[in-house]
Structures are given as structure tokens and as C-alpha cells.
Amino acid sequence: MIPPAFDYTRPATVDEAVRALADAGDEGKVLAGGQSLLPLLRLRLAFPELVVDVGRIPGLRGVREVGDSLTIGALTTHHEVIRDPLVRRYAGLLAAATATVADPAVRHRGTLGGSLAHADPAGDLPAVMLALDGELVAVGPRGRRTIPAREFFVDYLQSALTADELLVEVRIPKADGWGFHYEKFQRVAQAWAIVGVAALVRRDNGHIAEARVGLTNMGSTPLRASAAEAALSGAGDPDAVARAAQEAAEGTRPAQDTSASPEYRAHLARVLTKRAVLTAAGMG
Amino acid sequence: MTRISVKVDGTTYEDEVEPRLLLVHYLRDRLGLTGTPIGCDTSNCGACTVDLDGESVKSCSVLAVQADGSDVTTVEGLAHNGELSGLQRAFHERHALQCGYCTPGMLMAARDLLRENPNPSADDVRQGLEGNLCRCTGYQNIVRAVLAASGQEVTA
Secondary structure, three states, X not given: OOOOOOEEEOOOOHHHHHHHHHHHHHHEEEEOOOOOHHHHHHOOOOOOOEEEEOOOOOOOOOEEEEOOEEEEEOOOEHHHHHHOHHXXXXXXXXXXXXXXXXXXXXXXXXXXXXXXXXXXXXXXXXXXXXXXXOEEEEEEOOEEEEEEHXXXXXXXOEEOOOOXXXXXXXXXXXXXXXXXEEEEEOOOOOOOOOEEEEEEEEEEOOEEEEEEXXXXXXXXXXXXXXXXXXXXXXXXXXXXXXXXXXXXXXXXOOOOOOOOOHHHXXXXXXXXXXXXXXXXXXXX | OEEEEEEEOOEEEEEEEOOOOEHHHHHHHHOOOOOOOOOOOOOOOOOOEEEEOOEEEEHHHOEXXXXXXXXXXXXXXXXXXXXXXXXXXXXXXXXXXXXXXXHHHHHHHHHHHHHHOOOOOHHHHHHHOOOOOOOOOOHHHHHHHHHHHOOOOOOO
């Protein structure tokens, strides 16, 4: 379908973009790669009065090493994330999960910042950011602020960004030496995850010293499987991992839709957590 | 209206467009380049795949204004002086099409795939074309054609 009419501006700087967003109030929408927004416009599920195209603002793309963390520009595409040597070395979970997002053509356009700001609980990268304990940096009329991933995803398609804030970069603490795996269950190759599990595991003497488990599509926001994480601590063999994974759906409220019932999603969370953690821990 | 300048298949066009105009509509309705079809309208099928500044994109998911200043290649820019590209010839010789609706997108996605991985395995080809659907389910010959275009021996 043809998108609804909107005004369009292509600011050259972050400050210009923030001013345009502030002027538009609640009627503005940020366009980066457009791989979430364009389908919404085409299906007439979004009606912004102003589209602020930030796609060409310099300095918002690429990966830098800053001390103990990586700083990834919000406009870095999925394609770039997957191939970036720093991401592969220090945030392998992000590279692996990003490689499962949609298809090559979409990954050429879609951006890390865009998919996080879209805050779709069925998107793969929000749960990955939670598992990586990342932070998101936003710029607004009142300056810059840093938002922990745990506070960023507020509700279904709703992030902690205010209407006049622009996500400019993502920070991820280096996790070299951690095992990782993203396990995704989907109906067909390109479909959204019915459930996805992002696992990050630090091992010590053959035991799991610390595990972080992010859940995709198990509620109105991405979630951490805190009960399973606690139960995984100290697990030293596949049976112990399987027992701990039984806690993976604790505290979740997954949706009912045409793909799955809440009960089936809870079942998937337990099974996929077991698989993801076993692979991440090298016990698979 | 927004002014754009886009190079498409070697020709530069200057136009005033509505911001909401999709790149695929610009190619088809304004430039008359109907070789790029619209398939699903939901970003799933890949029929409308074109090359934008050296990367495959789904032209139903790009605004024409986003292509301002860019270089676009469509399926109509693949042949030169009436001579098919090697990839097009491989599709022809291997009968890599049935109804042909997905073919422009398959060609553009396969071209990108071979640029990135000149010597792919059959599995690499299937993964690389995951964003392109063939409703005739003629995938076997498409995979064989892409392998043949890469210079590999293909049996059957």
C-alpha cells in the first residue's frame, strides 16, 4: 500500500534532529534504516505528521573500543554489526543474534539503534541487549543521558525515549571469554521469533559461574529470566542446566496470538533456555 | 514535495517527489522501469529487490527520498547491449524460473550474494536468498543456477 502523507526533513546534525523532533511534539517519527517504520507506514499502522530522517547524520555509525566497553553508533547497520571484528571479539552474542534478524537485504538497511528504539518484544536485539547489560545513550533538548537496557524497554513498542530524544549510541561491556548463544524458534525462516533466548555464560572450573538469559517475545517487553539465572549459578553438568532451565518462564506473561498460546510459549522458553545455555556453556 | 537526484541503471534523474513515495513506486510509476515488480507489500518476498549503492535492498522498504544522491541498479541494468549477464544466462540455461515473478529479485539478491561470497556452497546460496520467496517453489533450479554462475560444476 501507499504510506499516508507526511512531512519530511533530513537534518544534518543530532542537534537539528532533536529540534525537529521537539517541534513535532508527539507527531514526529525518527527514520533511520526504515525497516521497522516503512512496513508500519505501508500498512497504515503509523501516521506521523513529520518523519525525521537521521540516516545521514555523520558520526552515528561504526564501532569503537572505549575502555572496558564497546560503543556502537545507533546507525550502524545489522550487516556492519555482524562483520565488525570488535563486536565479534567482545560481543559475539550480538553478532550471532543479529545474523538471525530478517534477511540480507533487510540487514543492509536496518540499524541496531532503530531496532532497539522500536522496542518490539518480538525483535531479537532487545533481549540480547538485556543479556549483555548494555546501556543506551540518548540526546534530547536537555542534553545527553545514559539509560541502562533494563530501564529502556518500557512496554510493547515503547522505549524510555521521550518524543524529543534521539538514540545516538549503544554501549556494551566487553564480554570476552564468555560463552554465548542465541536460540530462536520461528515458524518459517524469516518470521519473528515465537520465542527467542539469548544466553551468556561465564564458566569457572567446568561450572557455570554466572549466566545471563534474555527472553524474546515472552511479554510486552524483553525480559531477563532471573529465576533461571540464579538456578544456573554453579551448574556443572547438563542435568543441572536442564533443571535450572525449568525456571525460565517464571514471572513472564507471554501473549496469546495465532502462533502460540501462553502455555506453549512458556514451554518453549524452558526448552530453548536449556539449549541456549548448554551451547553457550560448551556442554551441548 | 522534495527534490531528489538519483542515478538508476546509469542514467541520472532529477525529480520532485512526495516524501511518502516508495522507491519501488518511483522506479515503476515515474521512471517506467517495470522490470522491478511489487510482490507482497510486507517486506517478506524480495521480488522488488534492487541494488542501492552496492547493497541489495527491498525497494518497497526504502523511500525515494532516501535514495537521493544514490546509485540504483535494477534488473533492467544487468544486461549490456542486449547481452545477458553471466548470472542471467545461468538462470536462463538452468531454467531457474517458472512464472518468473520472483526472478528480478532473485537475480538482484543472487548478484549481491556472489559479490560477497564468490564461491558459495549450496547451503550458502539458500541462506543468502532467504529473503526471496518463489511461490512456484522452484528453488532447486535457482540454487543450481547461482552455483553455475559462480563457475562451479553443477550436476543434474
